[in-house]
Amino acid sequence: MPSTNPPHYIPILPLKDIVVFPQTEVHIMVGRPASIEALQVATNSDNLLLLVTQKKQSDQVHDTVKADDLYQFATIGRIINQVDLNKQTIKIVIKGLQRIKLTEINSQQSYLRGLYQPLSDRIPKATKEKEKLQQAVHRLILTATEYLKFKPKLQESSLLKDLGSQSPSIVADKITTILPVELRKKISILKELSVLKRCISLTEILFTMINSLQLDENINEQVKQNIDKTHRDFFLNEKIKVIRQQLGNEDETDELELLKQQISDANLPDHAHGKAMSEFKKLSMMSPQSPESSVTRNYLETLIKLPWHESTNVSIDLTRAENY
Incomplete structure (x- = not known):
């Protein structure tokens, strides 16, 4: 006989300005009433939340999020810790567990709930493809290291510790988490199941960012030299005037x-x-x-x-x- 068990809906936590990836821990401030209720439901159950990024970002705390406002690809995560900062805001620490694809969003409650399809990484099995993946991961780590030379503050991130000993999927996801790139680019990496393609795409993004930073650095250096020369010429001219006056x-x-x-x-x-x-x-x-x-x-x-x-x-x- 077919199962008559009702579907197990998981509370949805809509996210602004962030994409959560598997095997990463993030701190999130929860302030919308609907999100706080979803958090309470998850806490009273199995601490699981569907971490879904909004397509359009809003600064309004009490704005209403609809199903069409959310990306279809997301991450299921588990609440690790939470602190009530005040009556309107809760700070939570949550860990991403697995990529998912939303198959249904239910809005009958005061908060959103969802059903999902778990997604698995596609990892090469053939020897040559495995070698390609290892080369891609190595190139990705080297490129990320080069990028971090321009961003000293990011070097202290705990997400980047011991990358060489982590799986290719985790390496790509952790690097993507800290990068200041558009949300749609992060979503495209989240929905990419091929770990090889994910590493290659991320390396290309990093190359573009490095080239842009190098160009900015060269322009800033040239501007500094021009300003220094202008100041020097002005100082010498003023000095000559004073000497002539004397x-x-x-x-x-x-x-x-x-x-x-x-x-x-x-x-x-x-x-x-x-x-x-x-x-x-x-x-x-x-x-x-x-x-x-x-x-x-x-x-x-x-x-x-x-x-x-x-x-x-x-x-x-x-x-x-x-x-x-």
């Missing part, structure tokens, strides 16, 4: 400012403007009494006065020139 050469400073403005107003061609500014920089560092200062100043004044943008009609006739 020597009684304040008029020279005004003359240099005027000459610099004349160079700017002359609308010189690019090559001439570059040369003029180079000579002006040398002049600003010279003593006004030095012979070289007079030569450089005369050169710049001549450069400014040249008719760079004026032209005349010139008749070029070689035959006529030969007759002279």
